[in-house]
Amino acid sequence: MRKLEGRLVIATHNAGKLWEMRDLLAPHGLDAVSAGDLGLAEPEETGETFHANAELKALAAAQAAGLPALADDSGLCVEGLGGAPGIYSARWAEVAPGGPRDFAAAMEKLETALTEIGATPPFAAHFVSVMTLAWPDGTVESFEGKVFGTLVFPPRGMLGFGYDPIFLPEGLTRTFGEMMAAEKQAIPADGSPALSHRARAFQAFARAYL
Ligand code: ITT
Numbered sequence: 001m002r003k004l005e006g007r008l009v010i011a012t013h014n015a016g017k018l019w020e021m022r023d024l025l026a027p028h029g030l031d032a033v034s035a036g037d038l039g040l041a042e043p044e045e046t047g048e049t050f051h052a053n054a055e056l057k058a059l060a061a062a063q064a065a066g067l068p069a070l071a072d073d074s075g076l077c078v079e080g081l082g083g084a085p086g087i088y089s090a091r092w093a094e095v096a097p098g099g100p101r102d103f104a105a106a107m108e109k110l111e112t113a114l115t116e117i118g119a120t121p122p123f124a125a126h127f128v129s130v131m132t133l134a135w136p137d138g139t140v141e142s143f144e145g146k147v148f149g150t151l152v153f154p155p156r157g158m159l160g161f162g163y164d165p166i167f168l169p170e171g172l173t174r175t176f177g178e179m180m181a182a183e184k185q186a187i188p189a190d191g192s193p194a195l196s197h198r199a200r201a202f203q204a205f206a207r208a209y210l
Contacts, residue, residue: 011061016161145200
């Protein structure tokens with residue numbers, strides 16, 4: 001397998017993800033440049049799975065930039081809601097289709113949806129991240145990470161992004177919104193699994209390419 005060296009595009013337009021992916025890549029000495037810095041267009045997410053959307057975003061960036069590109073497609077899956085919002089996690093937060101996102105409203109909407117079906121705590125949920133590395137020649141490879149936990153209402157903590165304030169990882173007492181990035185994202189030196197879905201996907205990617 002080709003090892004990754006030199007320039008790499010971080011194929012996301014999400015500031016929270018970009019921050020986390022930069023942090024994860026930082027120790028590896030790559031020249032990471034974001035899709036936004038390169039002025040790359042945001043492709044439409046027409047896939048029906050995390051894998052399909054991660055691949056289309058990575059491929060679009062790799063081909064437009066002529067560089068290897070790493071994309072992430074991720075979301076929050078609530079077991080009591082049949083896995084929703086899942087691949088629609090970002091779209092759930094849109095104030096109008098394609099418009100700005102309001103995650104406080106999206107988290108309230110989740111609470112309402114759970115109340116409407118008569119669900120009672122604990123509300124089981126998991127985060128998924130699929131990271132895809134694409135090369136300009138069209139080769140792609142994907143890596144998946146998940147973290148299981150429960151949802152808490154009202155949201156707790158101002159750290160992180162997106163749905164972090166309602167997600168309580170299994171066995172812990174603080175939500176992702178109450179954790180410093182260094183804790184959510186940490187890559188254990190002994191090779192044991194990281195905490196977050198994105199860090200777990202990254203561990204698999206790093207084992208293959210870094
Ligand atoms: P790109 O496609 O440009 O990467 P996006 O925000 O559109 O950005 P997704 O389609 O993958 O990305 O949407 C995933 C949504 O799931 C994202 O907007 C977050 O709200 C949420 N999400 C994913 N990972 C998360 C995390 O670690 N913490 C909180 N929310 C997360």
